[in-house]
Amino acid sequence: MNHGRNPNPPRAARSRCARELAGLIALALLLASVTPPPAGAAKAEKGKAKSAPAAKAKPAAAPKHTGLETLEKQVRSFTIANGLQFILVERHDAPVFSFATVVNAGAANDQIGTTGIAHMMEHMSFKGTEIVGTKDYVGEAPLLADEEKGWDALIAERRKGVKADSVRLAALDVSFKKAQEQAREKVVSNGYTTVIEQNGGRGVNAFTSNDATVYFYSLPSNRFELWALMEGGRMAHPVFREFYKERDVVYEERRLRYESSPTGRLFLEFVTAAFQAHP
Template sequence: MKTLISRIALGLAALAMSPALVYAQDLDAIAERVTEFTLDNGLHLIIIERPVAPVATFVTFVNVGGVDEPVNNTGVAHIFEHMAFKGSRNIGTRDWEAEQAALEKMDAAYQAWLEESYSSQPDEARLDALWQEFEQWQQAAGEYINSEEFSQLIEREGGVGLNAFTSADATGYFYSLPQNKAELWFYLEAERFRNPVFREFYVEKDVIMEERRMRTDSSPQGRLLEEFLSVAYSAHPYRNPVIGWASDIAATTMADTRKFFETYYVPSNMTVAIAGDVDPQAMRELAETYLGGLPAAKHPPSVKTIEPPQRGERRFVIEEQSQPLFIAGYKTVAADHPDAAALEMLSTILSSGRTSRLYRRMVQDEQLALAVQALTGFPGSRYPSLFVTFAVPNAGVALADIERVLNEEIDKAKAGEIAQQELDRAVTNARAGAVRGLNSNMGLALNMAQAHAQRGSWQQAFTYLDDLSAVTLDDLQRVAQTYLVKSNRTVGSIQNAAIQGGAGQ
């Protein structure tokens, strides 16, 4: 019997020759290896049998990201991600009751210090006293901690790849275990999501603040992207950095983070995908035993803010002594919009690979740029997002020349100057990318969990290729003319202060 991935690979390769029929048959073959069910509390599980090795990959996908964060607490989704590795009342502590008492007093002292620091005339003596009290209880709580016990348990039992991510749209947790250790995963996942403990909370906030300094404050590209989103979006929370604004990271307390967890980490907002050498019935029994105890709760609210129509082109310049950079973005659509596939194909034709239009012209032929990229779905795709072009100019190249060439290539797309051969190559590359992305337990589990959570069905991880294959040259021209227009554009750059004549002049 062929393995699941070999069927997928063969089906996708055959699709390059015969689109609809073979692909439908391939989906049938995939479905034979997929079992899905929903627990009474609303948690959905997808089990993918892939018996090529006695291991399995486990993914918990939570449909919450930076876009969902409340005012004053940007970055809280990422903060909680860190907390999810700190254990539970049973894991990571020497004395939970004593630790809990210290944690509560620690957070109360921090909240009092925070309120005093925000007052119009803060009392410095009171601030010092409250901070000393906070540090006292933080030290007391630390005496009860078995640091890293959660991850050490996993590693001791053969677990690998323990990690997580937080994006604008979602948060994901994943690792792999020997197939016969599946029960351990269910136990640990239930522990950390039933009643998480926010131990080492303020220590981790310091770690996150350092991440922000490294990735944003000390990075020209990070500074440019943060400024770009805050200018491009007037109202929608995509304007906020996933890492959070520094003041919000500082202001977020354990109580804030717990409220966020209780609102969004509910079973109906979580999807579990397991891929590997597993028995679906056994997984179902373990799920009911361990994850069935997660309490059902009201489904979390969705973002109601709609970005208003842009009234004209927006521009900004960051003047500093660093590598010049250029970025431009156009308001487009969410991933579930009919035009999303055409926009993705357009970005692929423009900048994916050495044969792409922008690479050939700007990097290879005219040597204007060290790197150039076009992408869609930034910073997320659950809500209407951006089609972005980004370039790093070579030494001595004016940003005005970078912008001129990018605009010329976009104008060619508007004029219908893309050839069928280019579109065919882009579709072929998309299929190849899909095969690569599915050539592992991790790729299967993560892609199928995301497809279910954000598009309603794991099959969307595969049928989206049908949408890409259906894109026509007329579609490419139409979306370019509709969305890639000056009045819908935000342009930003980093320029050395002494250089004149770049973008934005």
């Protein structure tokens, strides 16, 4: 019996040796491919990089001039004798001046029972004065008074609720509408806006926010005196002609923006919940 090494190893052993040999050959090839270059070659590359000329930096772009750099210095503020404050910026690029009259009152100033009065005042400011928007103010004034009396009588009867006299209500309604028609005969419709536009005015408009009511438009510079007359007149001496007609317009705007709009109704509910009281 031979107790020495078998000169012919099994097939599995031979296969394992072949795989180990192939792995060693592959490792040797991999190491050969990543062998670092000689030290001299690295120094040569470094010297070449130092000798290359540096790229020229691009000059910084010149700052753009918009004409607004000195705007703050151009602003002037002053108050005239009647307490009206002006904030003025003169720019003579075009013979036009634009303005915004800012009234320090808005929807937040409406009191309980007078919701919408700030918005109503915005609309009424376009109805004119004793000299603008009327054919004959001397004849118009008593008709406006009759219109007010007719409304007072009608609303007083309505407030009786179920005790109101239906026949009297119908008669008062007819009387009130007749007073409206008579007063309207003296009105120059859109008279205020027409005067401005006939003199080159553009962008005649206004808006009411929570904290302010703002009126604005533009006119040629040579109509500045006209602007002062028109703006001062409607602020100091307005005539509330076509009041009830304009009230219905304000009602409709509210219905359109809020009551008939899902997002508008959501906004009102949100504001009511968020601001349960205000100064």
